[in-house]
Amino acid sequence: MSDLVPLTGEPLALDLVNTRPRTPQGPVDLLADPEALRSWLALQRDRLPGLTEDETSALAPSDLSAVHAVREHAAAAIERARRGERPPEAALRGLNRAQAAAPAVRELSWDGASVTAVTRRPGAPGARLTTMLAEAVAGLLTDPAIIRVRECEADDCVMLFLPAHPRRRWCSAARCGNRARVARYYRRHRPG
Numbered sequence: 287m288s289d290l291v292p293l294t295g296e297p298l299a300l301d302l303v304n305t306r307p308r309t310p311q312g313p314v315d316l317l318a319d320p321e322a323l324r325s326w327l328a329l330q331r332d333r334l335p336g337l338t339e340d341e342t343s344a345l346a347p348s349d350l351s352a353v354h355a356v357r358e359h360a361a362a363a364i365e366r367a368r369r370g371e372r373p374p375e376a377a378l379r380g381l382n383r384a385q386a387a388a389p390a391v392r393e394l395s396w397d398g399a400s401v402t403a404v405t406r407r408p409g410a411p412g413a414r415l416t417t418m419l420a421e422a423v424a425g426l427l428t429d430p431a432i433i434r435v436r437e438c439e440a441d442d443c444v445m446l447f448l449p450a451h452p453r454r455r456w457c458s459a460a461r462c463g464n465r466a467r468v469a470r471y472y473r474r475h476r477p478g
Contacts, residue, residue, distance in 0.1 A: 292304065309442075317350065388413040
């Protein structure tokens with residue numbers, strides 16, 4: 287795994303796609319192995335209800351492959367949808383399959399005074415994880431805000447973000463924004 291820390295805080299679908307940053311040495315996969323996936327899931331714990339730390343520690347290599355597939359479908363679909371274009375049919379089919387892997391079920395019970403309903407997701411942890419990720423992608427794709435998703439303006443960055451302010455230009459002001467400002471300063475103050 288790279289020493290690069292994943293950016294988080296965007297919609298979950300974008301955080302997933304953003305686990306493939308580009309560095310001066312080339313593209314990096316921040317979900318390259320099960321340990322890297324577990325680290326990323328720890329950062330996203332609050333956004334993945336019903337998936338315990340014990341379950342994420344038991345994820346198999348096939349679960350990692352399923353997450354990679356969701357990420358690939360998400361990247362392809364988001365890239366087109368953010369431009370107002372039709373996403374690739376294969377990406378939509380893949381996301382639909384992933385959502386069906388562990389559908390949510392409303393489980394009814396009696397609490398002593400009334401009927402209650404709790405949403406549960408039966409199935410293996412890996413199936414539940416890929417379903418939740420695919421549902422997050424579906425939520426972003428169907429949100430009118432999808433057309434506001436931008437790619438970072440830094441020359442060497444491919445990260446996507448959903449700006450809260452229309453003037454936001456970088457995925458991270460601390461990373462790319464600072465590098466761009468420093469480079470601009472040096473270009474203006476270069477001798478000769």
